[in-house]
Amino acid sequence: MELDPEDPRPPYQQVANSLRAAILTRTFQPGEKLPSGPELAQRFNVARMTVQHAIRLLRDEGLVISRQGSGVYVRERTQRPVDLRSHLERAFEEPDVAVDFAGFSGETLNGAITEPLDKIRDGRLRPESLSVRLLVPDPGQPWALPSRVDDLGDSPAFRERATRIMQRSTFALVDAVNELADLGLLPKAHAQVRVNPVMPLFKLYLINDTDAFFGYYPVQEHQVTLDGEQTAIWDLMGKDATLFHYCADGDEDSLGSQYIRQSRMWFDSIWTSVGREFKQ
Numbered sequence: 001m002e003l004d005p006e007d008p009r010p011p012y013q014q015v016a017n018s019l020r021a022a023i024l025t026r027t028f029q030p031g032e033k034l035p036s037g038p039e040l041a042q043r044f045n046v047a048r049m050t051v052q053h054a055i056r057l058l059r060d061e062g063l064v065i066s067r068q069g070s071g072v073y074v075r076e077r078t079q080r081p082v083d084l085r086s087h088l089e090r091a092f093e094e095p096d097v098a099v100d101f102a103g104f105s106g107e108t109l110n111g112a113i114t115e116p117l118d119k120i121r122d123g124r125l126r127p128e129s130l131s132v133r134l135l136v137p138d139p140g141q142p143w144a145l146p147s148r149v150d151d152l153g154d155s156p157a158f159r160e161r162a163t164r165i166m167q168r169s170t171f172a173l174v175d176a177v178n179e180l181a182d183l184g185l186l187p188k189a190h191a192q193v194r195v196n197p198v199m200p201l202f203k204l205y206l207i208n209d210t211d212a213f214f215g216y217y218p219v220q221e222h223q224v225t226l227d228g229e230q231t232a233i234w235d236l237m238g239k240d241a242t243l244f245h246y247c248a249d250g251d252e253d254s255l256g257s258q259y260i261r262q263s264r265m266w267f268d269s270i271w272t273s274v275g276r277e278f279k280q
Helices: 011-024 037-044 048-060 084-091 107-112 114-121 156-182 255-273
Strands: 064-067 071-074 096-102 129-137 188-196 202-207 211-216 219-226 229-236 244-247
Touching: 011 037, 011 048, 037 048, 048 064, 084 096, 084 107, 084 114, 084 202, 084 211, 096 255, 107 114, 107 156, 114 156, 129 156, 129 255, 156 188, 156 219, 156 229, 202 255, 211 255, 244 255
Parallel strands: 096 129, 129 188
Antiparallel strands: 064 071, 096 202, 202 211, 211 244, 219 229
8 A cells, every 4th residue: 555656646646646546445434443643654654744644634635534533534425525626536547537527507517627727737737638518508598497486487588698507607617618628738638518408407516427416496585687677587596406416336236336427428428419509
């Protein structure tokens, strides 16, 4: 378990990566106690402070929990919060990066992917290829949701407002990714947005075909200003969506592997059948 002297990453990140892999592949089972700090320091041949830094990183990601006077334990899956941002950043350490999103506007993805894109611009990351695809609802067609509260009717004014939000987040991401190839910072980089006629009631992220994140949009009453008037709208609250994480673990029959395989099939079927280019 000694570190790779040729690896440019700091020792604490290498230790964290090794422990993270052991947790995600269930070498360490949910609820299992990790070896003590001195034991890990001896195994990795690093200082105890390095191990503490690595454990702190895993704790911030929600993978482990510290119990005073007892030690550090792998979180139970039902307790573990999902950190989309950290998984995205780790995905960009792979040579080929593929991120697919299906949902309402892509605002969350645009914010979460900013840091790894900045690291590529700074030369701290350099994958060989990057592909980003976003699948959002067609704002040119009537929506069943969001809808007006009074009669559950479609609101063209609200769709116009939502279109500006979608364009702002999706096209900013597309431009940022495609610019990496235009500037020669990556050999291959491409991003694209397509619209489809179905209003999503959930959001889905697929990352490198190894991780999937899924969450339902709660529907809540939301007061918005449309055409100068306050209007009550049944809105999809994306920021209130709780994400569930599924991970392909090498076992094709495991729940995580099956979920990712079926999610990939669903996304590709929509993308290639009823998906249409979203034009600025």
